[in-house]
Each structure stands twice: as C-alpha cells, then as structure tokens.
Amino acid sequence: MASVLGTSATAILASRPFTSPTPKPSVSTLTLTPGQGNGRKFYGGIGIHSKRGRSQFHVAITNVATDINSAELAQKLAAKESQRPVYPFPAIVGQDEMKLCLLLNVIDPKIGGVMIMGDRGTGKSTTVRSLVDLLPEIKVVARDPYNSDPEDPESMGMEVRESIMKGEKLPTVLAKINMVDLPLGATEDRVCGTIDIEKALTEGVKAFEPGLLAKANRGILYVDEVNLLDDHLVDVLLDSAASGWNTVEREGISISHPARFILIGSGNPEEGELRPQLLDRFGMHAQVGTVRDAELRVKIVEERARFDRNPKEFRHSYKAEQEKLQQQISAARSSLSSVQIDHDLKVKISKVCSELNVDGLRGDIVTNRAAKALASLKRRDKVTAEDIATVIPNCLRHRLRKDPLESIDSGLLVIEKFYEVFS
Structure with missing residues (x-):
C-alpha cells in the first residue's frame, strides 16, 4: 500500500514542472446492456x-x-x-x-x-x-490536506512540491x-x-x-x-x-x-x-x-422500501454488481489512453458544433473526450459513430443559444444535426 518517492519525481519537477504523466494502459473485461432514453436511438x-x-x-x-x-485512521475505518x-x-x-x-x-x-x-x-x-x-483509489502523499499526487506537479500542494525539490522522500498511500x-x-x-x-x-x-x-x-x-x-x-x-x-x-x-x-x-x-x-x-x-411507466414506478417504490427496512441487507444483495462495476471503471480508466478516434470523426464532431453555432471550443473538446471514455467503458480501443451519438446531446445541449420561440428540446436539435452530418 505504501511506497516512497525517489529521485524520479524530482527530475520531473526540474525539467517539466507542469506536465502530467501518461497513464499506463491495461485491459480488462466489460459487459454492457444496450439502452435507450428520451425515445431516441443511441441516447443512453x-x-x-x-x-x-x-x-x-x-x-x-x-x-x-x-x-x-494511525489512531485517526482506525477511527475513520470504524466510522465508515x-x-x-x-x-x-x-x-x-x-x-x-x-x-x-x-x-x-x-x-x-x-x-x-x-x-x-x-x-x-x-x-x-x-x-x-x-x-x-x-x-476508485488514487495515490496520494500521506497526511497531505490537498490529496497531492506524488507524480503530478500540477496536483501538488506547495509544501509537497518544495519537499520533492529538496530531494526529500515522502510516503504515499492509496486513498x-x-x-x-x-x-x-x-x-x-x-x-x-x-x-x-x-x-x-x-x-x-x-x-x-x-x-x-x-x-x-x-x-x-x-x-x-x-x-x-x-x-x-x-x-x-x-x-x-x-x-x-x-x-x-x-x-x-x-x-x-x-x-x-x-x-x-x-x-x-x-x-x-x-x-x-x-x-x-x-x-x-x-x-x-419523472418515470411514467406504472410497472417501473412500482419497482422503484418496492426497491426503496426494501432499502429503508434493512439498508445493510439491501446493499449486500447488490454487492456483486457493485464490485463488477468498480472493476469495469478501473479497467476503463487504465485503458483510456489507448483509445483512438479517427480524424474523419473529429471533423464531423466539429462540423456539428459549428452548424449549431456553439460558442467556443469546449463542446468539441468535451465530445471527443466523452466518446473516448465511452469506448473505453465498452472495452474498445476505437471510437465509433454510435459512441458519439450517445454522448453528443449531453455535451452540446446546454451550450446552444436559447431561442424563446423554439419549442423543440435542445437535445433533439443536437441529435437531428448529428444524423444530418454523420449520414
């Protein structure tokens, strides 16, 4: 669990003080269930x-x-x-x-x-x-109030940064x-x-x-x-x-x-x-x-009642699914850096943003990132048009200029423009 910082972190600070390290990719398994939302294909x-x-x-x-x-750590575990x-x-x-x-x-x-x-x-x-x-758990410098990353100067507190520059060894823990x-x-x-x-x-x-x-x-x-x-x-x-x-x-x-x-x-x-x-x-x-389906509403009510009666037993019944989802997230975070998106798809994303008159470039950047994250979650190393269709309404909907005379939902405007460009 614990490790010690060596001279490698010092070298990072001396040469490139504001450069984040590239995460190491890894591979794991994943199972996803297709879904729909708001009545549109790929939405969800x-x-x-x-x-x-x-x-x-x-x-x-x-x-x-x-x-x-150590005493406070024990108290925290007991409190948990x-x-x-x-x-x-x-x-x-x-x-x-x-x-x-x-x-x-x-x-x-x-x-x-x-x-x-x-x-x-x-x-x-x-x-x-x-x-x-x-x-997930992340590596932090022990007893640091800022959760400093021992390998990323951008996420270090000033005290940790100065200590590493002096060549001091700092203990790290997973938190x-x-x-x-x-x-x-x-x-x-x-x-x-x-x-x-x-x-x-x-x-x-x-x-x-x-x-x-x-x-x-x-x-x-x-x-x-x-x-x-x-x-x-x-x-x-x-x-x-x-x-x-x-x-x-x-x-x-x-x-x-x-x-x-x-x-x-x-x-x-x-x-x-x-x-x-x-x-x-x-x-x-x-x-x-609000959920409109009566059967689904009944299921939600029953699940909530079961949780209120015995929270620990209810959580235990979902333990396997919870652990499986944790493993999927961990695998996706590890393999994210290896996911690629074709230049043609990037051009089409920017074309959608341009034709929707989206201000700035945040929409383009976020859509590219979200599509890669989804592909990683699905355990793929390449982004598809379906990945983009799934995330682009959520990335652009709130960036469209408001038109008081427009009755159509902004998310629908985005998805319509998507199909127009990607067809």
Whole structure:
C-alpha cells in the first residue's frame, strides 16, 4: 500500500514542472446492456500557486490541518462501518442518461463534470451520492490536506512540491477519491479556507486552514440545488474551475493550493436558471424526468422500501454488481489512453458544433473526450459513430443559444444535426 518517492519525481519537477504523466494502459473485461432514453436511438446506452506576503516577517509555510495518524485512521475505518448506508448505484432504476454521464466523468475527470437538471423526486441527489462507493483509489502523499499526487506537479500542494525539490522522500498511500458536498449556506471562508492573521503576526508563519476546495482536489465537488447558489460562491467556483488553483488573500498574505475537481451540480429548472458562465463550465448536461411507466414506478417504490427496512441487507444483495462495476471503471480508466478516434470523426464532431453555432471550443473538446471514455467503458480501443451519438446531446445541449420561440428540446436539435452530418 505504501511506497516512497525517489529521485524520479524530482527530475520531473526540474525539467517539466507542469506536465502530467501518461497513464499506463491495461485491459480488462466489460459487459454492457444496450439502452435507450428520451425515445431516441443511441441516447443512453448502459443499464447500470504560494506568493510571498508583503509582511516584514520572514515567512515559513505551515498548515493548520488534521494530521491523519494511525489512531485517526482506525477511527475513520470504524466510522465508515457505522455511517449511514448509501443507496447502491446499480440499484438505481432507469435514468440511464444521468448514470452514463456520471460514469464517464469518473473514467475521465477532464471531461469537466456534470449538470443534472430535472423534476423533483427523480433521484438526482441519490444517484450522485451513490457514486461514492464506485470511486476508485488514487495515490496520494500521506497526511497531505490537498490529496497531492506524488507524480503530478500540477496536483501538488506547495509544501509537497518544495519537499520533492529538496530531494526529500515522502510516503504515499492509496486513498479513495473524495466526494465533497458544498452546502448552499456555506461561507466563502469555509469553501476557500482561512488564514490565521493573529498567528501570522505573532509567530511570523502563514497559518492556513484548508477549506472544501482543498478537500475536493483530485476528487468530486457536488452542489445540490446549484441554481440557488450565491453569486459570490459561483465566482469562486468559476475561478477554481478555470485555473485549477485556489488563492486565498488576507491582509497582504497570499496562499495558493491546487483545486482540480469534477464539478457535479443538480437542480430543478423550475426554481431558477443557472448563470451561463457557470453552465458552460460543466462538461456534460443530463436531463432527467419523472418515470411514467406504472410497472417501473412500482419497482422503484418496492426497491426503496426494501432499502429503508434493512439498508445493510439491501446493499449486500447488490454487492456483486457493485464490485463488477468498480472493476469495469478501473479497467476503463487504465485503458483510456489507448483509445483512438479517427480524424474523419473529429471533423464531423466539429462540423456539428459549428452548424449549431456553439460558442467556443469546449463542446468539441468535451465530445471527443466523452466518446473516448465511452469506448473505453465498452472495452474498445476505437471510437465509433454510435459512441458519439450517445454522448453528443449531453455535451452540446446546454451550450446552444436559447431561442424563446423554439419549442423543440435542445437535445433533439443536437441529435437531428448529428444524423444530418454523420449520414
């Protein structure tokens, strides 16, 4: 489980301080169940920086963060056993479009997150929180509050980076990817972190207590009812999502740390629209609706009642499916770098974006990434037109310019243009 950093990481920092390593591909098995959604073919597809302050003191960097020692690790394990059970992901009935978008972002976090919009009571929050058990383990520097990647300088905290530059050996451990909930009433200090000014003035150190953005680095940041989020917190998220870094400045003291996370938001469109600047930061957009089929509704009610009666027994009944899905995600993440997409398909994707008047190039980039992630999930090394047809509505729907006179769903506009170009 534990390993030690050697001189290889130092060499990486000295020569290419901001270059991410290429993951090693591997191969595993996968089984998928074809699906449909919203009445359209292929729609759905699965069944399941530190700056020196302007102070006269000689400043050294320290962190006021909880060190994870062995006793605390034991407490965490005990807490995990007694914590409230989470509804298993494979037990979610229907909503294939939302589940697919979440899985693709776990496979390739660079897709940029998911915005889930839909009716009340359609399982948006339940599905997102059930994703926790599926998140794979990642290598992190032990006792580091920023979940620093020992091999990627872009994801390292300043202390870890300086230690490696000095040639120090740092222990590493495997840890689950974090999922952090951002409450609507959270203060900016709670989100960004706080600097202890009194300690800085009396002891001459930058005493920093990391916030939620530090905890979410290399993980998932989930905002329920994101369309009700205060504007100042939206600005903070926009800045961190764009730069991958969070900077806190107080009284001439400045501290920065990496904040690269998958942003997942959910909300009800009836409660208000999302600012276009924030909406564009989400890689994919999933639209969910109320299940109309009576038999399916009965199945959902019965499954939920069974979970409420005995959560542990219910989770145990889905253990095999849960483990199988975990293995599929792990295999897909490993083989993602080997997936190729033909130049002709790339041209057609860009043509669809161009003819739909999609602003910027995020739509092109996200569609290419999502299609490769889906091909990897299906254990293929080449992207097909079917893969693109499955993901392109979710990648472009929220990027189209709003026309108040248009009655057709934006996802249908995307899929129609797809067939027109790809025919």
